[in-house]
Amino acid sequence: MKSEDIDQLKDRFLKEVKKENSSKERKKICKRYIEEELSSVFCSLKNLSGERKAEIGKKANELRKLISDLLENEKEKVFQAEKEFDITLPGKNVELGSIHPITKLQKKCERIFLRMGFAIAEGPELENEWYNFDALNFEEDHPVREMQDTLFVKQKNREELPSQERFLMRTHTSPVQVRYMKDREPPFRIIVPGRVFRNEATDSSHEINFYQLEGLMVGENISVANFRSVVGYFFKELFDADVGIRLRPSFFPFTEPSFEVDVSCSICEKKGCSVCKKTGWIEVMGAGMVHPNVLRSADVDPSYFNGFAFGLGIDRIAMIKHKIDDIRLFYSGDLRFLRQF
Ligand SMILES: [Zn+2]
CATH class of the missing domain: 3.30.930.10 (Bira Bifunctional Protein; Domain 2)
Structure with a gap:
């Protein structure tokens, strides 16, 4: 066996798969190549000498990876398609909210x-102190302005800002x-x-x-x-x-x-x-x-x-x-x- 044999096998596989429109058939082809064609390649590896064995073995493994990835992909597609189109599945329950x-x-x-x-x-x-307090006739030292009642916004040099620019909730x-x-x-x-x-x-x-x-x-x-x-x-x-x-x-x-x-x-x-x-x-x-x-x-x-x-x-x-x-x-x-x- 030569390394070109694996290249040919790969070409043959890709040609066959591309021709096929149905996912089910593509899955069949993948399975056949893994279970028959490739396994006979792996079987014959034991008759080869060290260097060629390594070279062909590596290529065969790459091809097996390519085919099994494709197979997984097809399985996922079929699964998705079944999920989307199976009208016998029970419907999703959409919960309606209500007004608070x-x-x-x-x-x-x-x-x-x-x-x-x-x-x-x-x-x-988000209001400023002028509208929240000053404009409403709150005294400068009214207790509600203290920290325990009001959520003030942290600001740099807050004390120096005019009340129109000091923010709070x-x-x-x-x-x-x-x-x-x-x-x-x-x-x-x-x-x-x-x-x-x-x-x-x-x-x-x-x-x-x-x-x-x-x-x-x-x-x-x-x-x-x-x-x-x-x-x-x-x-x-x-x-x-x-x-x-x-x-x-x-x-x-x-x-x-x-x-x-x-x-x-x-x-x-x-x-x-x-x-x-x-x-x-x-x-x-x-x-x-x-x-x-x-x-x-x-x-x-x-x-x-x-x-x-x-x-x-x-x-x-x-x-x-x-x-x-x-x-x-x-x-x-x-x-x-x-x-x-
Ligand atoms: Zn009562």
Whole structure:
């Protein structure tokens, strides 16, 4: 046997394989060459002398490698083809997702306010200190500016930068009040739903992020009575019940006067239950008449215009509505929880 015999064998094999259109036949040819033609070559090697044995043996091995690779390739092709076209295989189950309970509630709130002529506004989640604090009449040394409450962005020589260039993750949706008013002429009637961030140790009622819904109405001669009427209608629609409204005095830097808003507990109808902590009332919102300094920050003249603003936690309302006792469930991605909505 000569080394040219192997070259011829290879040529013959390639010719035969190329002629064949069916994968099944190509596999047959490969098998025949490995099991018959090549094995007889390997058998006859033992009769050859050292040097030729090595040379022909090497070539025969290369050819066997080429053929078995081709065979593997054909097998894979057939396997793929069968996989793709076997209509008797059971179908893949495509799981349909659903809308997150927070998003669902946010959309419901939006629909109610849209019916009252409010527009929906948005603002950035990465905010600067001026919009988040200064423009909203926060004192320079207000405790919320401290590290434990706010997620500040690390910046070189931060202390030397003006507050417009010092960044943080917004702690509330209120900066959008000023952002919105700055570019426009009153009157305004907007809501701002969005995600806010706090530097919190998480527990059943605290998360590092949650959703707020901000409201703002500014115009001529806006009063607390207007506010009461708007939020009264909103909560009636939201809870789908004839809920009562109660305002309690409070303090926020960006409103004067400020109040906490309670709604009567629709679960126990004011008799007292675990959701309302036996009081018959549930705290749902912080609000007040927009502070003149906030209007000035937005270039709105407080001698002509006034208005009210409010903020509510969408997560909190969802917890009340669905009797959920741990805020962390909303962000856990646990399907056992999410499938209930
Ligand atoms: Zn109750």
